[in-house]
Amino acid sequence: MIALLPTLAEPQHFSLVEKLLFTGLALASACAFWRRFGKILNKILKSKKDASFPLFPLAWRIRDFVWEVLFQAKVIRERPLPGLAHAFVFWAFCAFALVTLNHCAVGLGIGFLSPAGRFGRFYFYCAAVFALTCVAGIVGLFIRRFFLRPKWLGAKLSYQSGVIAFLIFALMATYLASFFVADADPSARVLWWLHTLTLLVFLPLIPHTKHLHLVLSPATVFLSRGSFSQIPPLVGDEDFGLVAGTDLTRLVSLQVYSCVECGRCTEHCPAANTSKLLNPKEIILGLRGYLNDLGLASEEPLLGKYNAQEAVFQCTTCGACEFQCPVGIEHLPILVGLRRGAVNTGVWEDSHGSKLFLALERGSNALGISPAERDKFIEKQQLPLFDGTQEYCLWLGCMGGYDPKGREIVADFARVMNYLGASYGVLRKEKCSGDPVRRLGNDLLFQQLAEANLEILAQNKVKKIVSICPHCVRTIQEDWKEYGAPPEVEHHSEFLARYAGKLPQKGSGLESIVFHDPCYLGRYRNVFDEPRKVVALAGELVEAPRNRERSFCCGAGGGMAFLSEETGNRISHVRAAELSATGAATIATACPFCNTMFRDALSATGEGAPQLLDIAQLAARGLPKGSSS
Amino acid sequence: MKIVVAIKQVPERDAQFRIDAQAKWIEEADLQFTLNESDAYALEEALQLKEQHGDEVIVVSAGPERIGTTLREALAKGADRAIHIECGDLGARDALGVARLLAAAIQPENPDLILTGLQSEDLGLGQTGVILAELLALPHASLILHVEKTETGLKVKRELEEGWFQTVELPTPAVLTIQSGGNKLRYATLMGIKRAKTKEVRRVTAAELAVDAAPVVVLERVALPQKQKSTQILPGTAKEAAEVLVEKLKVEVRVL
Numbered sequence: 024m025i026a027l028l029p030t031l032a033e034p035q036h037f038s039l040v041e042k043l044l045f046t047g048l049a050l051a052s053a054c055a056f057w058r059r060f061g062k063i064l065n066k067i068l069k070s071k072k073d074a075s076f077p078l079f080p081l082a083w084r085i086r087d088f089v090w091e092v093l094f095q096a097k098v099i100r101e102r103p104l105p106g107l108a109h110a111f112v113f114w115a116f117c118a119f120a121l122v123t124l125n126h127c128a129v130g131l132g133i134g135f136l137s138p139a140g141r142f143g144r145f146y147f148y149c150a151a152v153f154a155l156t157c158v159a160g161i162v163g164l165f166i167r168r169f170f171l172r173p174k175w176l177g178a179k180l181s182y183q184s185g186v187i188a189f190l191i192f193a194l195m196a197t198y199l200a201s202f203f204v205a206d207a208d209p210s211a212r213v214l215w216w217l218h219t220l221t222l223l224v225f226l227p228l229i230p231h232t233k234h235l236h237l238v239l240s241p242a243t244v245f246l247s248r249g250s251f252s253q254i255p256p257l258v259g260d261e262d263f264g265l266v267a268g269t270d271l272t273r274l275v276s277l278q279v280y281s282c283v284e285c286g287r288c289t290e291h292c293p294a295a296n297t298s299k300l301l302n303p304k305e306i307i308l309g310l311r312g313y314l315n316d317l318g319l320a321s322e323e324p325l326l327g328k329y330n331a332q333e334a335v336f337q338c339t340t341c342g343a344c345e346f347q348c349p350v351g352i353e354h355l356p357i358l359v360g361l362r363r364g365a366v367n368t369g370v371w372e373d374s375h376g377s378k379l380f381l382a383l384e385r386g387s388n389a390l391g392i393s394p395a396e397r398d399k400f401i402e403k404q405q406l407p408l409f410d411g412t413q414e415y416c417l418w419l420g421c422m423g424g425y426d427p428k429g430r431e432i433v434a435d436f437a438r439v440m441n442y443l444g445a446s447y448g449v450l451r452k453e454k455c456s457g458d459p460v461r462r463l464g465n466d467l468l469f470q471q472l473a474e475a476n477l478e479i480l481a482q483n484k485v486k487k488i489v490s491i492c493p494h495c496v497r498t499i500q501e502d503w504k505e506y507g508a509p510p511e512v513e514h515h516s517e518f519l520a521r522y523a524g525k526l527p528q529k530g531s532g533l534e535s536i537v538f539h540d541p542c543y544l545g546r547y548r549n550v551f552d553e554p555r556k557v558v559a560l561a562g563e564l565v566e567a568p569r570n571r572e573r574s575f576c577c578g579a580g581g582g583m584a585f586l587s588e589e590t591g592n593r594i595s596h597v598r599a600a601e602l603s604a605t606g607a608a609t610i611a612t613a614c615p616f617c618n619t620m621f622r623d624a625l626s627a628t629g630e631g632a633p634q635l636l637d638i639a640q641l642a643a644r645g646l647p648k649g650s651s652s
Numbered sequence: 653m654k655i656v657v658a659i660k661q662v663p664e665r666d667a668q669f670r671i672d673a674q675a676k677w678i679e680e681a682d683l684q685f686t687l688n689e690s691d692a693y694a695l696e697e698a699l700q701l702k703e704q705h706g707d708e709v710i711v712v713s714a715g716p717e718r719i720g721t722t723l724r725e726a727l728a729k730g731a732d733r734a735i736h737i738e739c740g741d742l743g744a745r746d747a748l749g750v751a752r753l754l755a756a757a758i759q760p761e762n763p764d765l766i767l768t769g770l771q772s773e774d775l776g777l778g779q780t781g782v783i784l785a786e787l788l789a790l791p792h793a794s795l796i797l798h799v800e801k802t803e804t805g806l807k808v809k810r811e812l813e814e815g816w817f818q819t820v821e822l823p824t825p826a827v828l829t830i831q832s833g834g835n836k837l838r839y840a841t842l843m844g845i846k847r848a849k850t851k852e853v854r855r856v857t858a859a860e861l862a863v864d865a866a867p868v869v870v871l872e873r874v875a876l877p878q879k880q881k882s883t884q885i886l887p888g889t890a891k892e893a894a895e896v897l898v899e900k901l902k903v904e905v906r907v908l
Binding site: 257260261263366367368369374376377380381384385386387393394395398465466467468 | 664665666668686836837838839840841842843844845846849
């Protein structure tokens with residue numbers, strides 16, 4: 024019987040045998056679920072407690088939860104079509120919570136939603152709409168996984184996913200079909216049982232497959248560390264980072280079990296995209312394998328059978344993985360944590376890495392150059408010395424103080440500051456901010472550098488810092504906090520954007536300029552518009568295919584500028600080619616590391632390469648002649 | 653193999669040096685100090701020998717309170733214990749005086765091998781290790797790049813001029829002065845520093861060692877070297893010039 028407005032059929036009068044059978048099967052299903060899930064939950068809860076993890080305030084946690092979980096905003100924004108398909112499935116699951124509860128209650132003769140009642144009828148119709156979109160979504164996802172087969176999902180087809188897709192489809196189909204039969208019709212009873220059996224098969228599959236994310240990832244998103252790439256402090260005399268199973272913390276274990284293996288991290292990883300060993304998804308799955316096989320009590324190193332040390336030290340810490348992850352995995356504390364474990368215990372041996380560490384143990388800068396060279400540069404450029412009366416301390420950093428191109432950027436930025444009449448000075452003495460050693464996991468050196476710098480800044484009574492280097496800015500503002508209270512610090516793009524109105528504007532449309540978002544300015548600091556504002560003063564802004572939050576790394580971060588990149592293509596070459604291909608006359612950067620990487624990459628491409636300038640140089644170029652210091 | 657490494661703390665090479673009022677030494681007030689480079693290589697050689705043959709590495713150094721940080725650093729890199737010869741007047745002692753202090757502190761340890769850097773970065777005399785050997789009446793070899801333990805004693809590789817090397821065998825116990833660059837230095841680690849906290853640093857004063865402090869060589873005056881620039885234009889084709897340049901960077905400037 025097909026009515027104009029069909030009603031959901033609910034079989035009535037279940038026999039005692041049926042009730043017992045249902046109860047027995049439901050219990051068996053729940054047990055099968057718990058046997059696996061209980062183990063996992065136990066592992067998470069028994070992991071080491073996280074240092075410095077304040078649960079409160081809850082406001083931003085709730086906001087992120089609503090936005091990323093309930094609205095599925097991140098999933099949709101970063102992969103619109105599959106994201107929307109996923110959201111349809113997720114929303115249907117939410118809507119079905121009540122339907123499923125009622126469905127089971129009906130089997131015990133205690134159904135509480137009447138398909139004939141006003142609310143029941145309304146709710147079941149709503150659920151039917153969600154079921155329809157869910158069917159569309161799951162069919163779409165099935166086609167994507169089994170026919171389109173994007174490489175990020177892995178070369179091997181996941182038959183588990185196929186089974187799960189079928190079960191979800193079956194759940195929705197049996198629900199929708201129930202609208203087209205009568206209560207008393209035997210087929211209503213058959214549909215009820217089919218729906219029930221699907222449910223009871225689905226439940227235990229959740230903790231046995233990556234669909235565990237259904238249960239865990241809402242918690243993972245809610246329990247995020249709160250800021251990007253937050254590296255936890257080491258506690259006590261026996262904490263050297265992630266060395267063995269005993270070092271895995273609750274957050275790490277929770278995140279590791281939440282991974283849904285979607286491969287977004289790998290899709291955006293500069294190392295994985297240039298044929299390196301590193302694959303961020305496999306790092307997480309490697310840790311999961313370790314937890315499953317060896318557990319928390321194991322003293323076996325985390326880097327070895329389950330994850331390769333080589334891979335971990337190929338990471339540029341660009342953070343594309345952490346930014347992309349839809350289930351709240353924070354890759355950077357994990358990758359840096361694994362590096363800490365290897366470096367703090369002296370297990371990592373790399374001639375370039377040792378050279379960098381020894382240069383910073385004995386000297387002041389990462390380039391291993393005498394500070395006398397910095398003094399000469401300051402003298403030659405007649406940069407004013409900071410004496411406590413000026414508003415800004417112009418922090419040079421290793422690149423600004425010692426690298427020829429970095430110096431040009433500082434000199435030009437100083438010209439702009441002079442033009443604007445800003446009051447600033449440079450420090451007589453400065454040590455490396457510690458960025459490369461922080462990211463490489465050398466906590467001893469990092470602490471020494473941070474403490475020495477904090478003392479220098481306090482002695483000089485520095486209140487505000489401005490720097491041309493996003494790595495320095497990030498490290499000073501966030502990472503030094505562990506050892507003291509750093510002064511206020513900003514990147515020169517923020518300074519320049521604030522004074523954009525006072526800077527001369529070139530006629531637009533003359534020169535096309537493509538802006539490369541440095542990872543440590545964009546993803547790390549959320550500064551995207553300011554440098555673009557400066558670029559717009561000098562010419563016509565062009566966007567690279569991957570821009571803003573999706574910007575592709577230059578290859579220098581994470582200490583990689585000081586190591587050798589021997590496997591695969593060079594990251595800098597890939598990105599430089601992408602920037603050149605926009606046809607822009609000029610590539611603008613806002614980071615001296617990006618600058619040096621692209622300088623090398625562009626010189627390798629030879630003739631016809633676009634010119635390469637920092638935004639400070641673009642701003643300085645527009646100044647009237649003779650306005651130099 | 654029980655190895656003693658005699659080390660020295662010297663001003664950081666990068667520092668801006670000023671001559672003190674008496675023109676006898678440099679102003680030490682604003683300086684930062686570090687482990688003498690060739691001593692770092694001596695320590696590395698000792699640690700590698702220990703890793704191969706076991707037993708212990710003892711570091712010994714003479715100097716004021718501040719050398720404690722350098723001794724800790726050596727312990728952090730893997731030395732087992734340290735002897736700090738407290739001595740505030742190191743600058744007034746000549747190489748013989750310092751070697752006497754070291755000899756007196758080392759003698760009771762009865763080591764199988766004594767290593768020290770070829771020379772210090774501040775005075776650059778290159779004598780302390782050799783005099784130490786004489787005082788202890790032990791065989792010695794200088795400018796050593798590599799040490800190998802043999803059945804009967806040691807086989808060592810010495811650096812000579814012009815890229816020549818010499819291999820020498822000598823019995824133990826012996827004193828060797830180590831040249832920089834023979835090994836790759838290890839970096840200091842957090843674990844090393846934490847472990848070093850519990851390692852022994854035995855303090856002994858110069859007076860307790862009862863050695864003669866009167867110098868036979870007196871430092872008359874120190875002065876900063878005159879700055880001079882020289883520019884060289886390398887002739888030939890780019891390829892030829894590049895070859896000469898690489899050679900110069902390797903041999904003369906020693907940055908490669």
